[in-house]
Amino acid sequence: MSANIFDRRRVNGPPRSVEPLYTDEGDVKPFTNGGRADGRSLDQLRPIFIKTGPLAVQPTFSPTAPSGSAYYEQGKIRISCAVYGPRQGRKSNPRMGSFDCDFQYAPFSCSWKRRPHIKGADEKEIALILEQAMAPAIRLEAYPKACIDAFVTVIESDGKFATISAAINCISAALADAGIELYDIVAACSMSLNASQWVSDCNQAEEDVSQCSLFVSRMPSADEITYLLQQGKTMPDQTDRAVQTCSNSCARVYAVLSRYLQASMEQPAS
Amino acid sequence: MDVDMESQDTRDIASRIVTPGSVITNDTAFMRGHGTFAERTTIYSSVAGAVERINKLVSVRPLKQRYSGEIGDIIVGRITEVASKRWRVDVNSRQDGILLLSSINLPGGIQRRKSESDELQMRTFFAEGDLVFAEVQSYFADGALSLHTRSLQYGKLRNGTFVTVFPQLVPRSRSHFHTLPCGVDIVLGVNGYIWVSKHVPASKVEENSELIYSDKNEFISDDERETIARIANCIHLLNRLYVKITDTSIIFAYEASLTHAVKDLLTREIAIDLAHNVKTRLEQQS
Numbered sequence: 001m002s003a004n005i006f007d008r009r010r011v012n013g014p015p016r017s018v019e020p021l022y023t024d025e026g027d028v029k030p031f032t033n034g035g036r037a038d039g040r041s042l043d044q045l046r047p048i049f050i051k052t053g054p055l056a057v058q059p060t061f062s063p064t065a066p067s068g069s070a071y072y073e074q075g076k077i078r079i080s081c082a083v084y085g086p087r088q089g090r091k092s093n094p095r096m097g098s099f100d101c102d103f104q105y106a107p108f109s110c111s112w113k114r115r116p117h118i119k120g121a122d123e124k125e126i127a128l129i130l131e132q133a134m135a136p137a138i139r140l141e142a143y144p145k146a147c148i149d150a151f152v153t154v155i156e157s158d159g160k161f162a163t164i165s166a167a168i169n170c171i172s173a174a175l176a177d178a179g180i181e182l183y184d185i186v187a188a189c190s191m192s193l194n195a196s197q198w199v200s201d202c203n204q205a206e207e208d209v210s211q212c213s214l215f216v217s218r219m220p221s222a223d224e225i226t227y228l229l230q231q232g233k234t235m236p237d238q239t240d241r242a243v244q245t246c247s248n249s250c251a252r253v254y255a256v257l258s259r260y261l262q263a264s265m266e267q268p269a270s
Numbered sequence: 271m272d273v274d275m276e277s278q279d280t281r282d283i284a285s286r287i288v289t290p291g292s293v294i295t296n297d298t299a300f301m302r303g304h305g306t307f308a309e310r311t312t313i314y315s316s317v318a319g320a321v322e323r324i325n326k327l328v329s330v331r332p333l334k335q336r337y338s339g340e341i342g343d344i345i346v347g348r349i350t351e352v353a354s355k356r357w358r359v360d361v362n363s364r365q366d367g368i369l370l371l372s373s374i375n376l377p378g379g380i381q382r383r384k385s386e387s388d389e390l391q392m393r394t395f396f397a398e399g400d401l402v403f404a405e406v407q408s409y410f411a412d413g414a415l416s417l418h419t420r421s422l423q424y425g426k427l428r429n430g431t432f433v434t435v436f437p438q439l440v441p442r443s444r445s446h447f448h449t450l451p452c453g454v455d456i457v458l459g460v461n462g463y464i465w466v467s468k469h470v471p472a473s474k475v476e477e478n479s480e481l482i483y484s485d486k487n488e489f490i491s492d493d494e495r496e497t498i499a500r501i502a503n504c505i506h507l508l509n510r511l512y513v514k515i516t517d518t519s520i521i522f523a524y525e526a527s528l529t530h531a532v533k534d535l536l537t538r539e540i541a542i543d544l545a546h547n548v549k550t551r552l553e554q555q556s
Binding site for chain 2: 086144181220221262
């Protein structure tokens with residue numbers, strides 16, 4: 001391309017391009033001879049990592065900084081959440097505070113396709129699910145006329161249901177970090193049905209081949225379920241069993257969350 | 271004092287770290303305070319923090335909390351909206367505070383009736399984004415704070431820089447306006463907003479009442495700017511390392527910081543070193 005006919009209206013790539021090298025993951029079957037590809041047992045969760053306060057802006061601790069934030073990892077899932085408030089909102093209910101949630105996949109977060117930066121219908125739907133799962137745990141009547149906002153960004157996702165439940169855990173940690181009054185910490189866990197066997201905390205490959213996925217979010221010390229979502233067909237007794245197992249897993253997630261929060265209170269980050 | 275004759279279980283209530291939803295006590299003798307909620311006879315924690323007990327009142331103090339105002343508090347706020355006969359002020363609280371036109375001093379004539387022309391030129395007193403130094407006068411029915419600036423020491427802030435800290439680090443004290451020996455004025459708002467500015471003698475403002483609502487900075491020399499920046503950084507580091515912020519702690523931090531350049535004060539090692547220094551000096555003093 002000669003210089004005088006250079007097209008300035010478009011992004012011009014280099015004249016020569018090289019195809020990127022792909023790592024060949026092969027055609028990994030998620031379930032081979034009864035076990036899982038990553039070697040976990042059927043009810044084993046992926047390891048969890050939490051950190052509160054990663055988004056507190058330092059040193060300029062400014063009024064625009066979130067009042068609480070959290071970063072959460074579960075296997076390959078990486079989520080960050082910022083909580084603002086309680087603060088003055090545009091809509092104000094004189095009796096109760098309002099809780100709003102915003103959920104967004106980062107453009108590079110889903111390995112199978114690039115996400116547009118404009119929110120899709122599924123992101124809005126998940127935001128609504130998160131709102132409904134978290135709202136019962138927040139003491140909104142303690143914050144009349146105020147507004148609490150949570151902004152969730154998925155940095156890497158691995159399994160839709162697992163990502164939603166990880167997002168719930170992440171919001172819980174961020175709300176607790178912000179010092180917002182809660183009835184309980186909400187812990188969530190997902191499950192999928194594969195060959196009439198329930199498998200906990202499935203990743204994308206495992207969810208893809210499953211006939212049914214569900215997640216349960218729970219307030220373990222209050223012993224209440226705040227949200228239950230199932231996609232796919234099962235027999236009623238199968239769902240019963242799954243909810244039972246999920247509840248147990250939630251208790252384990254809860255233990256991790258509360259142990260972390262206690263430790264972070266004793267040793268405030270500098 | 272039946273409180274002293276309690277079982278082992280209830281005596282270790284205090285100074286325990288709890289998370290939301292954890293049981294604090296089943297004993298009906300206790301009353302629930304802030305940061306807790308009760309269901310039937312059990313008291314649960316609603317925030318993550320340390321349990322505190324004063325006689326029979328059990329409360330949980332979180333690490334971070336938003337400012338909740340009390341009448342008489344001296345605060346710093348930022349105007350967010352000019353409404354009819356009032357300004358909305360961000361006071362780092364759950365709701366915006368409100369500053370009524372009738373609770374400010376108008377230039378010229380302390381007790382002048384507020385006329386319609388004052389309503390029309392409200393922006394000449396306070397415009398959006400201005401910082402105000404005010405006192406909490408009362409609450410509105412919905413819990414919003416009503417502020418007033420009816421004293422010459424209150425009013426618009428200028429000639430300086432703004433610092434935000436955790437509100438619980440600023441204790442309520444007799445005076446919240448200090449002139450430090452290094453020639454810097456500080457306003458310690460109990461809502462966690464702090465203003466650090468060049469020292470301007472009060473007599474100068476009293477002489478010329480037009481200065482109360484002035485938007486213009488006075489001339490600030492490079493040395494003064496550096497001192498202001500140093501004080502601001504000292505407050506930042508005290509906040510970061512969770513040290514009480516009072517005029518004494520700021521002076522201690524300032525004196526200890528003089529051996530370092532202003533820009534290095536917030537590096538981790540120096541900050542920890544200085545904060546430790548301030549803590550030991552504060553302990554020696556008390």
